[in-house]
Amino acid sequence: MTHTDADAVGGRLVRDIRLDFPAFASSGHDRPTAYLDSAATSQRPTAVLDAERDYLEHHLAAVHRGASAATGESTTLFEDGRADVARFVGVGDREIVWAQNATDALNMVALGIADASAGIGGRDAARFALQPGDEIVLTEAEHHANLLPWQRVAQRTGARIVPVRVDEHGVWSIDDLAAVLTERTRIVAFAEVSNVTGMIAPVAEIAEIAHRHGSFVVLDACQSVPHRPVDFAAYGVDFAAFSAHKMLGPNGIGVLYGREELLDALPPARTGGSTITKVTLEEAHFLPAPHRFEAGTQAVSQAIGLAAAVRYLEGIGMDAVAAHEEAFAARVVDGVAALPGVRIVGPQPGERRAGLVSVSVDGVHAHDVGQFLDEAGIVVRVGHHCAQPLHRALGITATTRASAHVYTTADEADRFVSTLGEVRGFFGLAREAS
Structure with a gap:
């Protein structure tokens, strides 16, 4: 994988940070599971264990x-x-x-x-x-x-x-x-x-x-x-x-x-x-x-x-953590904005947001979106995220959320976007012109 600025947190490469987390130990697969559900529960480094x-x-x-x-x-x-x-x-x-x-x-x-x-x-x-x-x-x-x-x-x-x-x-x-x-x-x-x-x-x-x-x-x-x-x-x-x-x-x-x-x-x-x-x-x-x-x-x-x-x-530095995660969110938002039939919830492209992105896919329930992503090795959160009044105000039942932490890579952001782009076609929905 090519390392970019998005793959560094402060003075450390995300690749090296991931070595601190037993959950990301090599599983023998070419492409390990992308864990994009840290807003719900984060992984733990060896130092904590x-x-x-x-x-x-x-x-x-x-x-x-x-x-x-x-x-x-x-x-x-x-x-x-x-x-x-x-x-x-x-x-x-x-x-x-x-x-x-x-x-x-x-x-x-x-x-x-x-x-x-x-x-x-x-x-x-x-x-x-x-x-x-x-x-x-x-x-x-x-x-x-x-x-x-x-x-x-x-x-x-x-x-x-x-x-x-x-x-x-x-x-x-x-x-x-x-x-x-x-x-x-x-x-x-x-x-x-x-x-x-x-x-x-x-x-x-x-x-x-x-x-x-x-x-x-x-x-x-x-x-x-x-x-x-x-x-x-x-x-x-x-x-x-x-x-x-x-x-x-x-x-x-x-x-x-x-x-x-x-x-x-x-x-x-x-x-x-x-x-x-x-x-x-x-x-x-x-x-x-x-x-x-x-x-x-x-x-x-x-x-x-x-x-x-x-x-x-x-030890990493919270300014660096915030910058890394906001870069993840910007990368995801920019990518999702180009996908037909996908709605971005929250701040729009170019607007500042924290390191999480929730989306709604036209014609596909969030649970089905999550299952499709899960089968592609991408872990996200789906549902109303314990925020029913917000979803009701938006006129949607549920959303799909991807979220980052210090161990999240740019490649994982790109995998989420590209796989999300396949969802509507998989469920037989016509691709609209973007």
């Missing part, structure tokens, strides 16, 4: 419980992992809370606000309380993880969901969002990068406008933290969530970021061991963040694996 294995084989012990040397060592590794993750997203250690995944993290915020609205948490939590008629602003492009929890909050409090509508490509603007904010807006929740369209939102500008309206800003950072430089403190958001399994890390662990003073006031969604300072039969007093939110035994090896993923990505 080794970090988890080393902990489990040599350092396994309870954390924050007991006074043994083993517990102390395990706790140090666990908390060092928290520090690595905090540094990666530009915040303090106490502002990083472990969750099961990003969906869980967003639910922790929503449930805490619902509890505060019911009077739980006392005077400190009252700042979060919603009243009937208060407004929760969401975009029509949100993943269900950043929609359903807010629907539940609205049902419990009498607040109402106010949508930011998308255009015919599934894209919205900061002006669209600003136009729906009112004096009743209390929460503004949105994704930095859409998992369907690849649109990149101007987070800091949105946070500034939302705060002028007295709103809390909740960021879904699932498709941004793994793929581009992120600084939550500089953004000015109040809460944010992301998952390890999309950023070369383990399953079963996610991250909730919250500004320190807000986390210390937010009622914990789950309660139990390790979260308290004092318990009687009648009441409990909770620790400061982050431990007030981390009830029960935590995903310790996964946290250590996530920290290893952070260090791996830092």
Whole structure:
């Protein structure tokens, strides 16, 4: 294969990066499977697998419980992992809370606000309380993880969901969002990068406008933290969530970021061991963040694996990662734009987008498109991508999505485009003039 600028990430060739990932070990075939589903779940480098294995084989012990040397060592590794993750997203250690995944993290915020609205948490939590008629602003492009929890909050409090509508490509603007904010807006929740369209939102500008309206800003950072430089403190958001399994890390662990003073006031969604300072039969007093939110035994090896993923990505450089993936997306979009009967969802050719591209093929269901690609050795995601309102607004049931990470090659982008171009002919649809 000929190596181009698109086959380098920073100072390393993608060919060499792929050697770090056991999943891409030679299978003996001339053309290995093209893995273009990293937006759903990324592959893991040996450094991450080794970090988890080393902990489990040599350092396994309870954390924050007991006074043994083993517990102390395990706790140090666990908390060092928290520090690595905090540094990666530009915040303090106490502002990083472990969750099961990003969906869980967003639910922790929503449930805490619902509890505060019911009077739980006392005077400190009252700042979060919603009243009937208060407004929760969401975009029509949100993943269900950043929609359903807010629907539940609205049902419990009498607040109402106010949508930011998308255009015919599934894209919205900061002006669209600003136009729906009112004096009743209390929460503004949105994704930095859409998992369907690849649109990149101007987070800091949105946070500034939302705060002028007295709103809390909740960021879904699932498709941004793994793929581009992120600084939550500089953004000015109040809460944010992301998952390890999309950023070369383990399953079963996610991250909730919250500004320190807000986390210390937010009622914990789950309660139990390790979260308290004092318990009687009648009441409990909770620790400061982050431990007030981390009830029960935590995903310790996964946290250590996530920290290893952070260090791996830092070694490559997030500016380089973003540039590589955006080049992949531009290559795919330019290629798809020349295919008759294929619709590009999201930013159009020449417009900036993150490293994922979703398409709709006229006359062919996305599941059939995905099966055709799969038989050609190309792994993609098909369906509504947990974003039914967005697909409904676009008038389509499902899309086919190709997405990149540090190990994705230019050849894989070209294979996706060329194979996609064969789909309509295979299903007997007439080729239209482009």
